[in-house]
Structure formats: structure tokens, C-alpha cells
């Protein structure tokens with residue numbers, strides 16, 4: 123089936139469509155990991171975004187539900203060079219094409235992903251529209267220009283009801299802005315009594331769960347739009363330890379008075395080098411973000427930058443020891459990506475323990 127992807131700047135590419143027929147709009151972003159397409163497609167942080175993989179062959183190990191980071195595909199669409207229809211993996215239950223069919227998501231392959239990536243890298247992240255079943259490039263570009271990133275995107279991916287994973291360890295409330303399953307798993311595996319609550323939960327409701335700590339999760343969209351999360355973190359900072367991952371790190375920083383800005387094309391990949399300023403160690407990290415904390419906005423505030431990106435110097439972690447706030451921009455849960463920073467969850471539980479000692 124023919125398909126077309128159009129960008130807001132008038133660029134378009136025609137290729138082979140698969141999955142759902144029709145129009146899909148989103149912000150076109152590129153991700154550079156060589157593996158991990160199941161985890162990325164199901165990562166709720168990609169809601170609102172059309173995901174382009176720079177790696178030229180996608181689908182070669184099929185699809186296995188155990189890798190999912192949420193109930194199903196959350197990215198708006200998929201853009202790839204070559205699609206593998208005959209995967210080889212003992213745990214695979216279907217191929218990529220069947221996966222998109224089952225999930226009602228659209229994909230386009232046989233397009234020049236290098237050219238598209240260079241375009242985004244040069245001009246910045248762009249709005250895009252994909253039409254599966256058409257090759258009308260002008261129409262796709264026009265649809266891209268009309269589309270707006272939804273402000274309430276977190277509400278589209280947060281849980282509807284709270285849920286708990288019982289454990290004998292400390293009680294941790296996870297504010298779900300679109301949490302990845304492996305974050306919850308990392309807490310549960312360490313014995314935390316994990317309570318996942320919707321993004322709209324108030325500070326009073328959070329405290330009603332008698333938590334020992336709060337984890338602000340990852341999630342899609344502009345952190346400034348996560349207004350309830352910011353309000354909760356502002357209110358509870360100083361009362362109990364607060365941790366943040368990715369969007370959660372941005373929310374915690376906003377709550378402490380810092381500001382955030384949009385990166386030109388973001389960091390999405392599995393080999394982003396991060397320097398730990400306290401130890402001098404460099405970690406290779408998994409990342410997926412388009413916004414970052416502005417270091418200039420931290421000047422004069424009681425926030426300490428703990429990690430920076432070795433490629434571009436952007437903020438990758440911060441803390442406020444007095445208020446017991448610790449957060450990281452990268453993904454310690456990996457999935458996909460290297461496990462170098464999995465210690466984050468160990469240190470989290472140690473810090474919570476210290477708080478109650």
C-alpha cells in the first residue's frame with residue numbers, strides 16, 4: 123500500500139504503508155538505538171510523536187509482549203527504512219506489520235530516514251502527517267501545518283484508577299504521567315510497596331496513601347503543561363523524599379523554581395554519555411526527551427546539578443539535599459538500553475530508608 127509522510131516545512135517522502143490506513147499526525151522525532159523498537163513504540167512518553175528509527179532494519183527479532191512498556195503502542199506512528207517481515211526470535215509471537223495492524227497504528231517504510239533525520243537535526247523537530255493509502259505529499263504537509271501538539275497529552279496516557287503492587291519495603295507513590303512498566307518493576311523488584319496514581323491526584327490524596335516517598339514518572343509533552351504534577355511536587359517538597367525520572371525530573375525542577383526549554387531535536391537513543399559530577403564517572407544511558415532544564419534558571423536557587431550530558435553539556439540530573447529531591451533526565455530503568463545507571467533505584471531505596479532511620 124502506498125503511503126506518504128509530509129513535514130511542516132514542505133518536505134515529503136513517499137513509501138510503503140503498513141498498519142492502519144488513513145491520516146496520523148504528530149511531532150516527528152528520530153531515535154538512534156539499534157534495538158528496542160518494542161519498548162520505544164509502547165513507551166507512553168512517545169505519545170503525540172511519530173517515531174523514526176535511524177537504524178535501517180527494524181522488526182528483525184519480531185514482537186514479544188514481555189518487552190512492552192505499557193498496554194500497547196503509544197507512539198502515533200512509525201517511520202523506518204526497511205521492515206523485516208520474517209523475524210527470528212524464540213519469544214516472538216508476531217511480526218512488526220501484524221503488531222501495527224493489531225494496535226491500529228500506522229507505519230511507513232522504504233523511505234530515506236537519513237535524509238529525514240538530517241532535516242530534523244538541521245531545522246529542529248517538526249510537525250508531520252503520515253497518510254497510509256495516499257501519496258499526496260502536498261496534502262500531508264498541509265495536515266502537518268494544521269496540527270497542534272495536544273496540551274493535555276498526559277491525560278491520554280495516565281492510569282484511570284490507582285493500583286498497588288504490594289511489597290514489604292517502603293511505600294512509594296508513583297505519580298503516573300505515562301509511566302514505563304520497567305520503572306514500576308524496578309521498584310516492585312526491590313520490595314517497595316508501590317502505589318501508582320493518576321496524574322490528576324492532589325497532594326492531599328497522595329499523602330492519604332501514607333507514602334514514604336514519591337516518584338514523579340516519565341511522560342509525554344511539554345513539562346510546563348503538567349501543572350498538577352508541578353503543584354504536588356511544590357507542596358510536598360521538604361515533607362518527604364521526592365524522586366523524578368525524565369518528565370518527572372523536569373516537573374521536580376519546575377517545582378523548585380527552575381525553568382525548562384525545548385531542545386532543537388532532543389536526545390532519543392541508547393548511548394547518551396552522562397557525566398556524574400560528584401564522582402566523575404561517565405555512564406552510557408538510555409534517553410528519550412525533547413525538553414531540558416535550563417541551567418541558567420538554576421543560578422541562585424538551592425538546586426545542584428548532579429549530572430550533565432557529555433555530548434552537549436545539557437542538564438541530566440539535579441538534587442536538593444535539604445528538601446530531599448533527587449531527579450535524573452536519563453532513564454535508569456533502560457528498556458531499551460544499557461543498565462549502567464540501574465543503581466538509581468538502589469540509591470532511591472537507601473535514601474528513603476535513611477529518611478526513616
Ligand SMILES: NC(=O)CC[C@H](N)C(=O)O
Pocket residue numbers: 167339340341342343344345367368369370410411412413414
Ligand atoms: N521520557 C520522558 O519522560 C520525556 C519527557 C518530556 N516529554 C520531554 O520530551 O522532554
